[in-house]
Amino acid sequence: MFDVVLLSRLQFAVASMFHFLFVPLTLGLSVLTAIFETLYVKTGDEDYKRAAKFWGKLFLINFALGVVTGITLEFQFGTNWSRYSMYVGDIFGSLLAIEATMAFFLESTFIAVWHFGWNRLSPKLHALSIWLVAIASNISALWILLANGWMQHPVGYTIRNGRAELESFLAVVTNPFGWMEFIHTVSGAYILAGFFVLGISAWHLLRKNEVVFFKKCFRVAATWVLVFALFEVFNGHLHGSEVAKAQPTKLAAMESLWETQQGAPMYLLVIPDEKNERNKIELFPIPGMLSLLAYHHPSATVKGLKEWPEEERPPVALTFWSFRLMVGLGFLFAALSIWVFLKRHEIEKNRLLLRLLPWVIPLPYLACELGWMVAEVGRQPWIVYGLMKTSAAVSPISPMQVGVSLMAFILVYSLLGLVDFYLLFKYARKGPEAPATKVSTALSPATN
């Protein structure tokens, strides 16, 4: 039952899902912090400097775990998936190496410059350093998603010397699948960071802490979230049609579509019954909608799961529910972002919204994790779609080794995750440092 493949998959799932609890906030909050600091440099308003410091501190707490858990991911391809690494390293490895040289160095070097440089750099140079961090972390997302995009939709390779070798670097870096994943993931990360700022600001506004300060933060985040929450719905649709083209099995699993259909409808309520290769419940159809969404034509043919032998289908229920829930959350974020945007100028009076928003913070986290479930579980049984099966990719190691390390991962990561979220809570509640002009830094933060 517990073979190396299953244990290694579990370990990879634990390591990557845990890593991705910290990545989206890094991607989004770095840009938001950079925006706050730029506003400070442009306007001279001390509140924006305090905003950069306050959100920057939360950024750093989050960043610490993001960095250290990222190394594990890079090395796990070698430790647990050595046959995969040998087979596709020519292409996949080079993308990871480019990520490190182009982005990680920049990110890790300048986050330290920003952290320690408040009194050593000119304000402009200091603001530049957080921009470099923001740009670098987003570039790193691009390379890693081009690497993942290649696993989803391999292009620009040829099979030679018993492995996949690079044939066209241009094809690999312009892989539309990778770019769609990048746009979708990064927008999702921006939504997450936006709701993070909105939620924490709302918590303080409800308690009348630093009202002027948090209203400024709120207004910036409200516009930000509106842009990306609406954009996400649009690019999510495009990403979906890319999946339909490149990975028809994943699409069929996402929709739990068993029979091939011309002019396939979309059912608003579906409960898949994987064992019997059918759906228990299919209610409220919108005729031709699935065909329209997937192939931009209401009478297009959509392939059902039964087109493929059972061993070539991904786990249907997991893929389906992850996708449904993610999409539902996406629409919720879009609706919420419009509401927030309209009320942003008088937000302190809207107690309902202020009460609601802190509870929204975990939802984009959930949506991001679900998105990865769709992407990775939905690609099974392939590690590289159509090219290499996951079962053929694993290292020649003993289940015992992986079992022990998996337990260690679960233990260490749970403890560190708890500590990290505890610290995020603590410093988010504490609020910004008091303005330098009024009180000395030694005193406790102002709560007016």
Place this chain on the structure above:
Amino acid sequence: MEQNIFQIIWFILWGVLWAVYFMLDGFDFGLGMLMPFIAKNDTERRIIYNAAGPFWDGNEVWLITAGGATFAAFPKTYAIMFSALYTPLLLILFALILRGVAFEFRGKEESPVWKTVWDICLVVGSFLPALLFGVAFANFFKGLPIDWKGIMHGNTLTLLNPYGLLGGLLFVVMFVVHGALWLTVKSNGALKQRAKVVAEKFWVLEVLLAIIFLVATGFFTDLWANFFRYKILLVIPALALLGLIAIPGFLSVGSYWKAWFASAATIVFTTAFGVAGLFPRLIPSSLNPEWSLTIYNSSSSPLTLKIMTVVALVFVPIVILYQIWTYKTFSEKVRPEFLETEEAY
């Protein structure tokens, strides 16, 4: 022929990346290992944290890049190296995780228990990688029991042979000296004096271990063969020894920066000694020389190597420039006043 050139370029780069990584993160490890013995109170412990503060993260990226470069240029070596060393490598990763968060988390709570927990993480998280990297590299020099399919015949205990342990010990002592010298550069007063004494004492041990290691290398490995074939290469171990010999001289006249650079040269050329001795192998097989992983049988395709060469030639110099700039910007000592600021660890 053309492909050979790129394979050789990447072999050299591979060695350079590891050497720079050990040179940079080496002093972080040294600081961490020293802390319980050298720091007498919380202020001194914080000076040690902040002596590595602006640098450790950027230093660690050299490891990610060394790993990434192995993956990109020699995927087969990456795959076998990391799966064969599964347990030690994961121990290193967990250690690095704990060390990294120790920096960030320690100052976030006032409770002494909290601080002690992260101090332990820093010490263990510095000692384990120093030891295990030494063990791992000594075993690469010696050769791993890998068969023609790249499957390792042995376990973690196989690695803990006398030569492997000697390599581990050498790395630990080298990094302790390196970290102590960094502390002489970054601190003042009593702490600096203690760091100086530690550097001097451990230097004696380092010389001893270095000599034993060089001799043992003659018995347990065939690394010296390359050096006697191409005599010019003997410059490498000579420079390592020269750096080592120069350390106490610089220390006695108070040239702390120079002493640190001498130690950095020792680490770089010690790594280079091993790598040059390995050429053209990345990991020899101790079962059969035919099964060794070489730059010829484990490299990427010519196209990938070419593209990666361009990437490396463009970006690595840029990285080096801005990292030097960072070191210069934060070159001053960690003063007690700095610890009062909110950005200090």
